[in-house]
Amino acid sequence: MTLFDGYRPHSSFLYGTSERALHAKGATVTLPGRGPEAPARAAAVLRALGGDAIVVGAIPFADDEPARLVVPEHYRWGPPITGAAVPRVGATVRAEPTEEHYLSAVHKALSMMDGGGLAKTVLARSLVLRPNRPVDLPALLRGLAGRDPRGHTFAVPLPRRRVLAGASPELLVRRRGRVVTAHPLAGSRPRTGDGRDTAAVAELRASDKDHREHAHVVDAITAALAPYCSRLRVPEPEVTGTAAMWHLGTLITGELADPGTTALELACALHPTPAVCGTPTGAAREAITALEGFHRGFYAGMVGWTDAAGDGEWAVAIRCAEFAEGEIRLFAGAGIVPGSHPDRELAETTAKFTTLLAGLGLEDGDVRRVHHVA
Ligand SMILES: C=C(O[C@H]1C=CC=C(C(=O)O)[C@@H]1O)C(=O)O
Structure with missing residues (x-):
């Protein structure tokens, strides 16, 4: 029996890491x-x-929106999702809102920062794909896991017969016994897979703007975890890679003070981190609502599981898309701080779309053309 046996997009939950994968089905509660x-x-x-x-x-x-959480009827753990099966759909692609809208939103966010009330916000954009045939989600997940074996690969059924699927590089929080781990990411460069990568990594390591962008996330996570942990270790950030991107990442570990604190409680205490929202949280949310021009839904939320012992794992729901009948909506955001350049943030979000586009089997040329489709 393989992990995908009996997979049903509208009742199956899949969550895979480099260690193992979970297939949960149905809902008793x-x-x-x-x-x-x-x-x-x-x-x-x-x-x-x-x-x-x-x-x-x-x-x-x-x-203020409803969560989608269930106690499944059945579940089983299996080995990590592997393989390079890719659905290879053809699709038309439209940026919605437009790239011009995004550039103008970044300009406006930067001017909001002049007053000093807003230190960071994360502005996202979305692409709407119309595939020429239904997407094989297990094949998509195999393709995503094949490209990013250390990612958190997921498919979650949502209301109105939609599915959120993707491969997040970002661990919001894991609780295993008393050990708490978070791996926030912020500060990025596209990964080109050629000679330019060495310079990209060096530039990221040396970039004051990216370290400031990253520090907001680490500070917020450290402050949110401190009341729950008897010990907390916060090392210096390191550069970590996905198939499409380089990021600054900090591997935070802690020891839980009260073993009654569940993984889900920790995740909700952390959410939304400045990796997806900003600093201060209220002002950053307001900027997102005023400027982004589309509804995030479950993008930039969290996906995961928690068991009766309180152990569990929640990933930040990024590098993902919402799959509906005849339409796929992809999401990608970038942190904006003083010193950000609108063109570079647009290019960064374009590179972040590559995770899903490549997972869907869209060729390199299609991926590059996406940048120009309004
Ligand atoms: C919000 C996203 O990425 C976050 C995670 C890593 C790096 C990020 C950045 O450098 O802006 C973002 O904070 C996304 O991929 O949609």
Whole structure:
């Protein structure tokens, strides 16, 4: 039996890492409520069910929208998702909103920072693809995991027969016994896979702008985890790579003070980090709402699982797309701080789309052309 046996896009939850992969199916309990209410509800349900019960699903970016969390009917763990199967769809691609809209949003965000009230915000954009045939999601996940074996590869059923699928490089938080791990990423360069990569990595390491962008995330995560941890280790950032990007990343580890704190509680205490929102959180959210021009939904939220012992893992829902009948909406964002250049942020989001576009089997030429399609 393979992990994908019995996969049903609208009732199966898949989550794979370099260690193992989870396929959960159906729902014996659907947890009602919004993201911030999730930890208490999930803890109560898991306490009542006990044993080997788990909660799986996704929490959207916005605090006031419903989460999609269930206790599945069945689940099984398997070996990591591997292989390079790629669905190879043909598709028309449209930037929505347009690239001009994005450039203007970045300009406006930078002028909001002049007053000093806003230190960082993360502005995203989206591409709408119309595929010429339905996408084979297991093949997509194999392709994504094949390109990024250390990613968090996922597919989550959403309301209205949609599926959120992608390969996030960013671990929001993992709890395993008393050990807490977070791996925030912020500060990026495209990875070209040729001679230019050495210079890109050196530039990222030396960039004051990218280190400032990254420090906002590390500071927020350190402050949010501190009340839960008896020890916290925050090393210097290092450059980490996906197939498409280079990022500054900091591997934060801690020891949980109270073993009753669940992985989901930690994840909700961290969300939204300045890797997807900004600093201060309220002003950054307002800038996103005012400037972005589309609804994030579950993009930039979180995806993962928590078990009855409180262990679990939640990834930041980035490098992903929402799959609906006849339409795929891809998302990619970039952190904006004083010193950001609109053109560079546009190019960075274009490079971040490559994860999903390559996973869909769109050829290099198509991927490059995307930049010019308005
Ligand atoms: C918001 C995204 O990336 C975040 C994670 C890594 C690097 C980021 C950056 O450099 O801007 C972003 O904070 C995204 O991919 O949509």
